[in-house]
Amino acid sequence: MVNNISMKILSRPNYIEQLIEATRRSPVSAILGPRQCGKTTLAKLFLKDKRSTYFDLESQPDLRRLQNPELVLAPLDHIVVLDEIQVMPELFRVLRVLADRPDKSTRFIILGSASPNIVRNVSETLAGRVELIELSGFDVREIGFDHWKKVWLRGGFPRSYLADSEIDSSAWREGFIQTFLERDIPQLGITVPAAAMRRFWTMLAHYHGQTWNASEFARSMGLSGKTVRSYLDILTGTFMVRQLQPWYENLAKRQVKAPKIYLRDSGILHGLLAIPDEHVLLGHHRAGASWEGFALEQVMRIVQPAESYFWSTHQGAEVDLFFIRRGRRYAIEFKFTEAPKVSKSMRICLTDLSLDHLWVVYPGDYTYAMDERITAIPLQSICEIRSITADDRGSQ
Numbered sequence: 001m002v003n004n005i006s007m008k009i010l011s012r013p014n015y016i017e018q019l020i021e022a023t024r025r026s027p028v029s030a031i032l033g034p035r036q037c038g039k040t041t042l043a044k045l046f047l048k049d050k051r052s053t054y055f056d057l058e059s060q061p062d063l064r065r066l067q068n069p070e071l072v073l074a075p076l077d078h079i080v081v082l083d084e085i086q087v088m089p090e091l092f093r094v095l096r097v098l099a100d101r102p103d104k105s106t107r108f109i110i111l112g113s114a115s116p117n118i119v120r121n122v123s124e125t126l127a128g129r130v131e132l133i134e135l136s137g138f139d140v141r142e143i144g145f146d147h148w149k150k151v152w153l154r155g156g157f158p159r160s161y162l163a164d165s166e167i168d169s170s171a172w173r174e175g176f177i178q179t180f181l182e183r184d185i186p187q188l189g190i191t192v193p194a195a196a197m198r199r200f201w202t203m204l205a206h207y208h209g210q211t212w213n214a215s216e217f218a219r220s221m222g223l224s225g226k227t228v229r230s231y232l233d234i235l236t237g238t239f240m241v242r243q244l245q246p247w248y249e250n251l252a253k254r255q256v257k258a259p260k261i262y263l264r265d266s267g268i269l270h271g272l273l274a275i276p277d278e279h280v281l282l283g284h285h286r287a288g289a290s291w292e293g294f295a296l297e298q299v300m301r302i303v304q305p306a307e308s309y310f311w312s313t314h315q316g317a318e319v320d321l322f323f324i325r326r327g328r329r330y331a332i333e334f335k336f337t338e339a340p341k342v343s344k345s346m347r348i349c350l351t352d353l354s355l356d357h358l359w360v361v362y363p364g365d366y367t368y369a370m371d372e373r374i375t376a377i378p379l380q381s382i383c384e385i386r387s388i389t390a391d392d393r394g395s396q
Contacts (some may be wrong), residue, residue, distance in 0.1 A: 012042055012142065015135060019046050019109070022131040023079070027099035028108045030122050032136035035184055036176060036241040036263075038158050039111045043081050046109075051078035057087040068204060069094045077105050085110045086188065092125040099129040105180070113184065113238065136239070137161070137265060139301045145273075145380035152294045153278050155267015163363045166277050173271040177201075180240075190234055196221070204241065204261060205272035209289035209310070211258045232261070239264060242297070247309035249324050251352055256312040262293040269293065288336040295334045295361050295379055296321060303386045317348040319358070325389045328356040332385070335362045342370050349373070359385055 002120045013014070019042070023031040031039050053076055054186040055273055066072055069091055073080060085091055097106055110130075122130055122152035137156025140148045154160045154169045157176065181201075204215060208320075217228040235241040243259040263269040269290055275281045281290070300308065305323035311331075312318035321332040331349055335339075340360045350358060360376045367377045368385075377384065 011045065012038065014142070015042055015133065016046055020063070021105045022133060023109070023252070026129065026131040027104050027106070028095055028110065028126055028130040029133060030110045030112070030126075030130050031133045031135050032112055032122075032239075035113050035180065036159060037135055037137050037239075039135055041158075043109055043111060047079060047081065052081060053078065054081045055083065057082060058086045063088070064090070070097065072297070073098060075127050077103075079107050079109065081109045081111065083111045085112045089121055092121045094239055096125050096129065099126065115186070134239075136297075136301060139297050141154040141302055141383065142381065148298075148379055149278065152266050152291065153270065153275075153281055155265040155270070157265060157267060160267045169267070170271065170276050171265055176267065177271060180238075180288065184238075185234065188238075192231065192234065196223075197231060197234075200228065200273045204232075205263055205269050206286070207261060208263050208269055208286065209292050210261065211256055211263050213258065240268065242300075243307065244296075244310050244321075247311045247353075249311070249352060251313075253317075253352075256314065256318075260310050262296060264293075264297055266290060266294040267356055268295070291336040291363065292320065292334040298360065298379065299332060299382055299385070302382055303389065305389075311349065311353060317345045317352065319345075319349045319353070322353065325330070328389070329354055330385075331355050331358045331390055333358065333360045335360055338361055338364055340376050341375055344372075346374060357388075 019029060019031070028336060033039055033041065037214065043054075050217060056068060057063060058065070058223070066088065069088075073094065082091060091110075098106065099108070106247070122132065138151060138158065138161050139156060140151060143151050143161065148195055151161055155173070157173070159172050160169045160176075172255075177198070181197050185194075185197065200217070200221060203220065212232070214225040214229055217223075218225045221228060231243065232243070236243050240263065242262045242264050244262065245259050246256050248255055248257070263272070270281065273284070273286060273290075275284055281287055284290075299321065303323075305321075305325060307323060309322045310318070310320055311322050319331040320334050323330055331353065333346065340362050346358060346360075349355060355373065358374045360374065361379055361382060364376070364378045367375065367381055370376050
């Protein structure tokens with residue numbers, strides 16, 4: 001049974017507000033994200049009490065209705081939703097024609113499991129006509145910061161997070177992984193052996209939070225560097241993996257130039273690492289890396305930096321997240337410890353990157369100053385980082 005808390009989560013008010021603004025500004029709004037993250041549910045919530053026409057392109061009757069898409073879509077003067085649009089990529093050209101009509105009362109909402117093909121069609125065919133909304137699973141702001149341990153363990157996919165037990169949650173994630181490999185990737189027109197991709201994905205889980213080394217993966221799998229790179233791009237394009245790019249400064253230091261690799265959903269990470277519950281998670285040797293990736297993903301969704309990077313030198317100085325907003329330079333370090341302390345690396349980052357402020361996000365309860373420009377902040381207070389950087393008030 002879905003309780004009141006679950007109903008509040010499922011309403012997803014932050015994304016509804018984004019969709020309201022997107023449809024007000026643009027003739028086409030695109031909701032992109034992985035399968036099972038709630039795209040269809042979000043669209044149907046938005047359509048409640050609105051005139052609309054809904055097409056599910058995985059439905060054969062709807063596909064038949066759209067055999068002459070311009071003829072069918074042109075007369076509609078309300079909200080039109082096209083779900084799983086990657087099934088009919090020719091619709092992008094039709095939408096361009098319809099979006100350019102003098103009468104722009106029609107608003108199109110397109111939904112799709114993210115892929116390089118979808119992103120390329122949206123950006124090339126609908127340039128200047130579309131607003132993109134990236135939808136992910138539940139985040140700590142949606143489920144309540146007091147429940148962050150549960151979303152860390154289970155991940156943010158709705159059916160995983162809302163499962164009745166840890167066993168049910170684990171079973172759903174294993175089914176999701178199998179379906180993704182055996183059905184979803186082939187449906188995107190990508191021919192990769194499911195067993196090879198599963199092995200690669202599992203290897204990535206063990207390298208979660210580390211810099212990408214194509215030659216090491218290629219040697220381990222007996223494949224070429226080009227092939228393992230294509231595997232990485234597939235998982236990145238489907239929102240399974242985040243490649244955090246390095247930041248370069250004109251310094252007399254050797255800097256890391258390979259991206260850092262994170263599995264975007266902590267529940268999927270734990271499924272691939274065979275971590276069934278919190279007890280096993282806290283004792284696992286990858287617990288710190290898992291928490292780093294989880295906290296990074298929460299910050300990315302809530303703080304929403306336009307461009308984000310990590311910074312690292314071969315001498316050992318590094319920072320997990322670096323971004324610039326309104327001309328000010330900020331960095332965030334993630335520490336899986338109860339009482340983080342100022343390190344030599346932090347002081348080097350402050351100087352070499354000319355930081356206005358550095359936050360250390362940790363799984364504790366209190367915010368406190370570690371130095372004049374360094375603040376320890378608990379995960380449940382990361383909205384304060386967004387407020388400070390958005391208001392351009394500098395350091396705390």
